[in-house]
Amino acid sequence: MSDPEFIALSAKNIYEGLFPHLQYNGGIKEEAGYDSLVAEESNNRPYMVNLQRDDPKKSDSRARPDQRVNRYLDCYIAPVGTDEPQTSTDGDYDLEGRLLRAHILLALLGSYGAELVTSVPSKRQPEQATRLLGHLRDAELSLRSASLVVNPGLRGYAVEQGWAVVAAPLPPAPAVGTPVDQQALANAATSLSVHQDRGAGPILRWHGYATRVLRVLQIGVDIQVIDAQQSLDRVTNLIAALTTNAPGALQNILKDAVRGMATVQKVQLFGNAMRRDASESLASHRRSLTAVAGPGGAPLKWLYDVKTDQLEWTLWDARLERACKLLSAVAKQTDAGCVPSAEAMQSAIKLELPPDAKMGS
Numbered sequence: 001m002s003d004p005e006f007i008a009l010s011a012k013n014i015y016e017g018l019f020p021h022l023q024y025n026g027g028i029k030e031e032a033g034y035d036s037l038v039a040e041e042s043n044n045r046p047y048m049v050n051l052q053r054d055d056p057k058k059s060d061s062r063a064r065p066d067q068r069v070n071r072y073l074d075c076y077i078a079p080v081g082t083d084e085p086q087t088s089t090d091g092d093y094d095l096e097g098r099l100l101r102a103h104i105l106l107a108l109l110g111s112y113g114a115e116l117v118t119s120v121p122s123k124r125q126p127e128q129a130t131r132l133l134g135h136l137r138d139a140e141l142s143l144r145s146a147s148l149v150v151n152p153g154l155r156g157y158a159v160e161q162g163w164a165v166v167a168a169p170l171p172p173a174p175a176v177g178t179p180v181d182q183q184a185l186a187n188a189a190t191s192l193s194v195h196q197d198r199g200a201g202p203i204l205r206w207h208g209y210a211t212r213v214l215r216v217l218q219i220g221v222d223i224q225v226i227d228a229q230q231s232l233d234r235v236t237n238l239i240a241a242l243t244t245n246a247p248g249a250l251q252n253i254l255k256d257a258v259r260g261m262a263t264v265q266k267v268q269l270f271g272n273a274m275r276r277d278a279s280e281s282l283a284s285h286r287r288s289l290t291a292v293a294g295p296g297g298a299p300l301k302w303l304y305d306v307k308t309d310q311l312e313w314t315l316w317d318a319r320l321e322r323a324c325k326l327l328s329a330v331a332k333q334t335d336a337g338c339v340p341s342a343e344a345m346q347s348a349i350k351l352e353l354p355p356d357a358k359m360g361s
Helices: 003-017 069-078 095-119 123-144 152-161 182-187 205-244 248-287 306-331 342-350
Strands: 022-024 047-049 164-167 191-195 290-293 298-303
Touching: 003 069, 022 298, 047 298, 069 095, 095 123, 095 205, 095 248, 095 298, 123 306, 123 342, 152 164, 152 342, 248 306, 298 306
Parallel strands: none
Antiparallel strands: 022 047, 164 191, 191 298, 290 298
């Protein structure tokens, strides 16, 4: 399809699928147009899926709501979850897989955005770099702080509260009566067992989901704005060159055009390579993942290989940090990184916890 068609369809999928609509049953039976009740416990029966939103007799009910944003990213980047036929959309439950995929997408967007900002010198560059850099940091903090794999403070808290279990190399036997250091145990984790993300943890799950999605999408908005500004500058310069007799004016325009074409070729070449790398990184995550099925085939809990997933995060950290260093140089900022500290992640999670909850340091 054409670029405009692709953009329009993608925007429609994201808009309609950010939160699938649920409608209360109210005694309507299946013959009235519904296929079935929502089978999963987390969606709180007796709610039903109603994608039509208005006429229950035209509803397109499924076994559970269709997360179209996830389906879009399954296609655009790569799927997460497992390939079990009875749980074909179980990537909706694979929180760590979705967070890793969003981190990869952020690195891709950051790399492209940095290339775009630095490709054409202009007086707007510092402002563009500052805005993009700030949004990259916000998005990465929201992703990273929510991950049990890469946020040691959250992992320790989860183990302490009992909504995650870790396996780790056996430490030396503690003295009799010495309490177990749950944070140290969590930090040494080699595998992590987590119940499917249906509110098992004391955090508002869907609020965090919406925050993360919108913060990543904000980077796409920034890139579109920068591209539009540069296009406007090029058109203005071209008109000026054609209406003036200043020596070298047209030659400068041609040089700018050649630089622009070179940038596009570079982005296409490395963009395709990085999307293939993204697919391989997520394949590594999927190969190391074990899903324990519950009633109805939906995963009851996930078993993550912590070291494998941490490695994949780190590989894409390098790409993200390179982009952030370029942007920080243009923005004239001394703080060049986008990967948040453990303290920053812990502070971010504390904001989501109840006032009386405690997290280990």
